[in-house]
Amino acid sequence: MVDYSPALMTDMYEYTMLDACLRDGTADRKCVFEVFTRHLPAGRRYGVVAGTGRILDALEHFHLDDEDLKFLAERKVVSPDTIKWLENFHFSGSIKGYREGEMFFPNSPILQIEGTFGECTLLETLVLSILNYDSAVASAASRMVSAAKNRPCMDMGGRRTNEWSAVAAARAAVVGGFQGTANLLAAQLYGLKAIGTAAHCFTLVHDDERSAFESQIAALGKNTTLLVDTYNIEEAVKTAVEVAGPELGGVRIDSGDLASLAQRVRNQLDALGATNTRITVTNDLDEYALAALQTAPVDSYGVGTMLVTGSGAPTCAMVYKLTEREGADGVMAPVMKKSKDKATTPGRKLAYRSYEYNLAEAEHVISGSEDKLAGYTPDEGWKDLLVDYVDHGQIDSSWQGHDAIMRAHDYRAAALNELPITAQSLMKGDPVIPTEITVL
Amino acid sequence: MVDYSPALMTDMYEYTMLDACLRDGTADRKCVFEVFTRHLPAGRRYGVVAGTGRILDALEHFHLDDEDLKFLAERKVVSPDTIKWLENFHFSGSIKGYREGEMFFPNSPILQIEGTFGECTLLETLVLSILNYDSAVASAASRMVSAAKNRPCMDMGGRRTNEWSAVAAARAAVVGGFQGTANLLAAQLYGLKAIGTAAHCFTLVHDDERSAFESQIAALGKNTTLLVDTYNIEEAVKTAVEVAGPELGGVRIDSGDLASLAQRVRNQLDALGATNTRITVTNDLDEYALAALQTAPVDSYGVGTMLVTGSGAPTCAMVYKLTEREGADGVMAPVMKKSKDKATTPGRKLAYRSYEYNLAEAEHVISGSEDKLAGYTPDEGWKDLLVDYVDHGQIDSSWQGHDAIMRAHDYRAAALNELPITAQSLMKGDPVIPTEITVL
Numbered sequence: 016m017v018d019y020s021p022a023l024m025t026d027m028y029e030y031t032m033l034d035a036c037l038r039d040g041t042a043d044r045k046c047v048f049e050v051f052t053r054h055l056p057a058g059r060r061y062g063v064v065a066g067t068g069r070i071l072d073a074l075e076h077f078h079l080d081d082e083d084l085k086f087l088a089e090r091k092v093v094s095p096d097t098i099k100w101l102e103n104f105h106f107s108g109s110i111k112g113y114r115e116g117e118m119f120f121p122n123s124p125i126l127q128i129e130g131t132f133g134e135c136t137l138l139e140t141l142v143l144s145i146l147n148y149d150s151a152v153a154s155a156a157s158r159m160v161s162a163a164k165n166r167p168c169m170d171m172g173g174r175r176t177n178e179w180s181a182v183a184a185a186r187a188a189v190v191g192g193f194q195g196t197a198n199l200l201a202a203q204l205y206g207l208k209a210i211g212t213a214a215h216c217f218t219l220v221h222d223d224e225r226s227a228f229e230s231q232i233a234a235l236g237k238n239t240t241l242l243v244d245t246y247n248i249e250e251a252v253k254t255a256v257e258v259a260g261p262e263l264g265g266v267r268i269d270s271g272d273l274a275s276l277a278q279r280v281r282n283q284l285d286a287l288g289a290t291n292t293r294i295t296v297t298n299d300l301d302e303y304a305l306a307a308l309q310t311a312p313v314d315s316y317g318v319g320t321m322l323v324t325g326s327g328a329p330t331c332a333m334v335y336k337l338t339e340r341e342g343a344d345g346v347m348a349p350v351m352k353k354s355k356d357k358a359t360t361p362g363r364k365l366a367y368r369s370y371e372y373n374l375a376e377a378e379h380v381i382s383g384s385e386d387k388l389a390g391y392t393p394d395e396g397w398k399d400l401l402v403d404y405v406d407h408g409q410i411d412s413s414w415q416g417h418d419a420i421m422r423a424h425d426y427r428a429a430a431l432n433e434l435p436i437t438a439q440s441l442m443k444g445d446p447v448i449p450t451e452i453t454v455l
Numbered sequence: 456m457v458d459y460s461p462a463l464m465t466d467m468y469e470y471t472m473l474d475a476c477l478r479d480g481t482a483d484r485k486c487v488f489e490v491f492t493r494h495l496p497a498g499r500r501y502g503v504v505a506g507t508g509r510i511l512d513a514l515e516h517f518h519l520d521d522e523d524l525k526f527l528a529e530r531k532v533v534s535p536d537t538i539k540w541l542e543n544f545h546f547s548g549s550i551k552g553y554r555e556g557e558m559f560f561p562n563s564p565i566l567q568i569e570g571t572f573g574e575c576t577l578l579e580t581l582v583l584s585i586l587n588y589d590s591a592v593a594s595a596a597s598r599m600v601s602a603a604k605n606r607p608c609m610d611m612g613g614r615r616t617n618e619w620s621a622v623a624a625a626r627a628a629v630v631g632g633f634q635g636t637a638n639l640l641a642a643q644l645y646g647l648k649a650i651g652t653a654a655h656c657f658t659l660v661h662d663d664e665r666s667a668f669e670s671q672i673a674a675l676g677k678n679t680t681l682l683v684d685t686y687n688i689e690e691a692v693k694t695a696v697e698v699a700g701p702e703l704g705g706v707r708i709d710s711g712d713l714a715s716l717a718q719r720v721r722n723q724l725d726a727l728g729a730t731n732t733r734i735t736v737t738n739d740l741d742e743y744a745l746a747a748l749q750t751a752p753v754d755s756y757g758v759g760t761m762l763v764t765g766s767g768a769p770t771c772a773m774v775y776k777l778t779e780r781e782g783a784d785g786v787m788a789p790v791m792k793k794s795k796d797k798a799t800t801p802g803r804k805l806a807y808r809s810y811e812y813n814l815a816e817a818e819h820v821i822s823g824s825e826d827k828l829a830g831y832t833p834d835e836g837w838k839d840l841l842v843d844y845v846d847h848g849q850i851d852s853s854w855q856g857h858d859a860i861m862r863a864h865d866y867r868a869a870a871l872n873e874l875p876i877t878a879q880s881l882m883k884g885d886p887v888i889p890t891e892i893t894v895l
Binding site: 019021023024025026027028029030031032034035036038039041044046048073083086087090092094132136139140141143144145147148149171173174175176177178179180181182183197198199200202203209210211212213214215216217218219220221222226230231233234235244245246247269270271320323324325329330332335336337340342343350351352353354355356357 | 459461463464465466467468469470471472474475476478479481484486488513523526527530532534572576579580581583584585587588589611613614615616617618619620621622623637638639640642643649650651652653654655656657658659660661662666670671673674675684685686687709710711712760763764765769770772775776777780782783790791792793794795796797
């Protein structure tokens with residue numbers, strides 16, 4: 016059972032700002048906030064959006080119970096009037112943004128949240144936490160899947176990141192192109208394919224390797240995958256085929272020089288008649304290691320540490336900025352901060368991708384007042400990148416759950432194929448298409 | 456309200472191994488598993504253990520409810536007999552290991568779990584997830600705290616990592632020497648000091664900076680910290696002191712060249728008579744940036760991204776390995792895998808730290824059978840590094856909760872002071888003391 020509210024998964028200043036704004040009346044001002052990143056991780060050509068469905072899940076449970084309210088009151092985080100306001104809090108604004116599985120670039124308006132200042136402010140930390148981590152994992156996953164060509168990649172990274180990150184990472188990995196995960200809670204919550212058979216300790220707890228293999232076959236059948244590198248790989252492969260016969264499902268190698276070992280094991284399996292026995296390799300793989308294994312006779316990959324840590328970029332540096340708000344005069348006005356190196360583009364945004372010969376050539380971000388944007392007509396063939404997630408507090412549930420994840424999985428593959436092929440290069444470089452900002 | 460069981464925060468193979476071992480009887484074999492890392496992140500001189508108290512918290516809730524059991528049955532992860540075995544699962548083994556806040560090095564036996572194979576196996580993924588992430592954050596925090604000298608460091612990183620990682624990171628940061636966190640759930644769950652006042656959107660939602668400052672002072676008092684870099688810092692500081700008077704608590708700078716800006720703002724504040732107004736800086740700080748700010752007139756630091764991502768090392772590469780187990784003959788025997796580059800040291804372990812002139816000179820890991828270890832006498836002055844966390848299923852609750860975290864906070868400072876000063880160098884280098892392994 017998983018039951019919790021994410022309402023306190025929040026930086027304290029969201030609540031202190033709410034408190035001050037409720038006192039002075041600005042908490043009710045209509046606002047537009049935007050999530051974007053100023054830059055991709057160094058050398059990356061594109062990013063992959065993930066986590067939006069989880070934001071919707073969290074929104075459904077975003078309420079404060081008595082214990083939470085008591086905590087805020089006792090710590091004097093907010094005043095008694097604000098406690099009252101929070102008692103029946105639910106988000107009544109609107110959210111639109113990029114699909115999960117969509118490519119993003121610097122200044123892509125990945126999510127836009129519209130509502131009162133009070134309600135939008137409370138979501139900032141949670142929205143950023145989810146998008147920053149999930150998109151980091153999906154972006155890394157996408158590079159790995161490209162490098163693995165058509166071979167399936169499986170998430171085995173749960174043990175190398177926070178126990179809840181592990182669940183989010185499994186989901187984001189599938190959005191990013193992975194086929195399944197070792198993580199059972201992710202499989203349960205999101206209906207993902209779960210994989211895994213045995214670790215070295217399984218072989219070690221038995222009196223010898225043969226009895227371990229016999230036990231595993233008895234429990235999981237001949238189609239299971241036997242781990243063959245606990246002692247001596249050649250002996251293990253011989254024993255494995257003796258025990259399971261040539262119909263053995265697979266073997267896993269988790270150490271050593273994977274390319275040459277895979278070749279030796281393939282030859283040995285073939286010589287033993289186990290020509291359909293698959294080879295899975297696992298051992299600190301990243302996209303570069305996967306690219307190097309393209310010619311090795313490997314059937315699938317288990318990826319751990321580098322997946323769940325974003326392969327060198329464990330966060331996306333996405334920020335949540337106020338871009339438009341109602342003034343004292345009741346009129347919506349674009350706003351921007353002017354901080355050095357951290358200035359923002361004011362106003363709500365539209366976003367399109369343009370194509371030339373079926374390949375993306377630019378991301379177009381159009382900024383302006385609601386009126387001006389309503390009268391804007393994009394060029395022919397530009398793809399509208401924004402979808403509606405929440406309409407005045409009503410969540411569109413078609414973006415949540417297993418089916419949405421699998422659609423995002425397919426969407427990513429299609430969207431990546433529409434980018435110039437350079438996107439799939441592992442060489443460091445600039446974003447593969449430019450982001451062009453137009454202020455109406 | 457936070458209510459969940461971590462029992463499925465687990466790789467599937469833990470359950471499939473359990474299933475096979477219950478069938479063949481090896482699930483009841485007594486085992487010793489060990490958590491250690493083969494190496495520190497490149498160039499790091501030491502690591503800081505964190506997360507053990509969270510493992511104990513998780514252990515208290517590690518049970519499978521009907522929904523979980525149904526999931527395992529429907530997915531055919533395990534057999535009906537195993538479902539029965541899992542119905543009343545609780546860990547009845549023993550756990551000992553390093554304190555939270557303790558320094559660790561390659562091959563330090565950070566945690567040893569003793570029990571049946573079945574019960575120890577189910578804990579693997581969860582134990583590693585917690586220790587790998589929490590220790591990565593505490594290790595980074597410790598380097599930052601050293602670089603910040605006596606100035607307080609505050610965690611503001613929640614938005615740049617998974618929403619639950621944010622909570623764990625806040626706790627681990629305090630173990631690693633930080634003073635508080637922006638994260639409210641961490642403050643609630645662990646009784647940590649919470650900090651934070653306002654973001655740029657607070658200034659922007661108001662009609663001008665002055666009314667924003669007035670509103671914040673009205674809500675939070677003159678001792679609050681005003682954010683002064685939304686538009687023009689010099690003007691903002693002038694306005695801030697006009698609004699709050701010289702008793703203004705603090706100002707925060709979140710952009711630009713922090714050292715020179717801090718100096719200018721300090722001079723301006725002093726000239727305005729606000730000589731006690733504190734300066735906080737925040738903006739992608741890491742240990743190197745903190746070291747560079749040592750001579751700038753800064754009073755405290757808010758650290759985000761680099762803290763929660765382990766400052767370049769987002770995981771500790773800790774592993775969970777079987778080192779000893781009961782054989783068919785009922786006798787405990789050391790075991791080891793021989794995988795290339797991933798071989799393990801067999802047998803249960805003792806661990807000590809030796810000193811010369813009050814400075815640590817080596818970590819001593821003594822491996823052997825229970826009998827041999829019982830007869831082992833360490834040299835005079837060696838510190839015993841192992842404490843008991845769980846005794847035959849009974850959790851020692853003194854290692855859980857707020858007080859344990861604050862003891863770990865103090866322990867880290869003392870333990871770091873006992874290492875050679877090189878430990879606090881930010882130059883890349885080897886572990887500051889060697890780990891000497893003795894097999895009895």
